[in-house]
Amino acid sequence: MKRLIQPGFAMALSLIVTGTVLSAPAYAVENQEAAAYEEVEKGPNNGRMLRQDGFAIELAIFEDGVPPEFRVWATLNGQPLSPDEVKVRVVLDRLGDVQDKIGFYRQEDYQRGDMAIYEPHSFAVALNAEYQGKTYRWAYDNFEGRVDIKDDIAAANGIETVKAGPGTIHQTVTAYGELINPVESTRDIVARFAGVVKKVHVNLGNQVEKGDSLVTIESNQGLNAYTIKAPIDGVVSGRYVSAGEQTDGQTLLRLINNRELVAEIYVFPQDRSKVRMGSPVVLEVDGVEQPAEGVISYIGAEIIEGQGFPVRIAIDNAAGVFSPGAFVHGRITVARYDVPLSVKRDGIQAFRDFQVVYAKVGETYEVRMLEIGAQAGEWAEVLGGLEPGTEYVTSNSYVIKADIDKSGASHDH
Structure with a gap:
């Protein structure tokens, strides 16, 4: 499912001329110069003006109460032309060899694109216009939320990727306590x-x-x-x-016998109804790097004042790494369900008004705006905005975010 930007207001594409570089991060592609931006002429509808031999096209993205779409106005020597007189076609080349071909039809005094412009608005644009037997062509880049990083530099910065696919969401509740010796x-x-x-x-x-x-x-x-x-x-x-x-x-x-210890943790009263005998628990123990795992074998019937309901989890301590009295932080799984598409929550960043991950194609990284469902533990369910099998950044995604933020590589939403 392709994610569209939320309805807002009419906006022009902030388009960058072909060949210019959006940004020059310290670790990006070699020989990039400082970022350069073309001063874009805006038309009366806040769109980008494209001119050639007295013929002009104004191209704007409109999103006031509708999904983002292209709208076109044509003029000759400054005089409006009827939408019926001009034939317009736009092709958007997106990262990963994805191409959107957009036709136009008349609506009132302008031409309206026949498909929504889904996020991200990052693509190379080719526009052809035909008027009285003559063809006018323009081409330019409109890249946002995109950066190039060589693979060896990405590795040196700890950037890691995986492919998006199915996952299991574990809903958990948190409880705290300590390790004790059971009576036996x-x-x-x-x-x-x-x-x-x-x-x-x-x-x-x-x-x-x-x-x-x-x-x-x-x-x-x-x-x-x-x-x-x-x-x-x-x-x-x-x-x-x-x-x-x-x-x-x-x-x-x-x-x-310290080879068998018990974690006694206390569940908050509002979480008691979610906890069951046999529920799996992951325990982080102070001073021990590797967490312990077990299942609930006892649930107290009464609240311990100031603490909650006591629950107990047996821990195998054959290696002798755990000690009675150690503080523990428990995550009790109270529900789990499979989802067709998920991403690691560590990879999610903020971009404009969206939550995004960074897709990787070759040595190029680009935002993918997510529609997120359930989130729990390590994973987040993805309802839209990302295709299954997309390679995306899971570790140190903040490095890419920082460079994109520095470059200002986004159009004005």
Whole structure:
């Protein structure tokens, strides 16, 4: 679907003569000179005047209450000619070998183009006019939102591209919290029978596996010795006795299994109805570059004052990169749907009143005005303004925007 500019007011094409250069960015095509613009003569209808041997055409883009269209007025030696006396044809050559051929028909005292001029208004123009057996020809460039950058220079500036195609939009809600040890991952080690500690086999911070010896105790009844084994894999996070001490029902050691952690995050009350058991979650953990992923395994029934509804997500910490107490930022996927055409949101920039991406054809980049639908996460749905398969800029698109803004390469909307 081709995007048309919103209705506004009559505007002339700000046309640039063939051969002139719109801009000369520091990293653009070699040997470009400073930007040069022709002083364009405007007609009574605010259109561009084209003159040859006393015959003149005024060509304007009109968009007052209608999609943008060409309108033409013809004169001979300053006197208006009937639209029936002049035959006009316009050909627009767009980037990527796209050609628009426009015919004209009479309406009141002017000729009206037979197709809308969709955005961007960036093209080379060829106009032929026939009057009393003579043909008049003009050709000029009207480029906007366009810049040339050599591939090696683009690579050096971190400009990356992909081809536009189908995508999956993930609608998410945000929640914050911290990493904790689940209850089942912590064990307090106590003596089954009271007695004297004969030997402590581990020290604070030791990694143990299930079944490893922890403490040997001589029972006060019968003086029999027995050894307490580790009930889980884990780390010795607390040691509270030494050899020769009485157990006296106290906690001897504490084991924590940090290989399985839980992210406890809090969902805002207005988002609670969107969250479900099993919803996928991406977790960004303070101090860790790689995010963690999991699914919701618990949703609290009550609001924790000042925080929200608690939800929990189990995290595999076999690599040991996460630590209890670390702050986490969670993105919970609450809906997902496939769209036929999407672009990365990082590539979207502002241009005039539009949101755009920069299409790449060869070593030329040019704006594509987007009609955007749903946006979530990394992707935005495209409803119009971009053809499927178009190569467009995804990374460092601001570099291109800055150069186009500097060049002033746009007509006056």
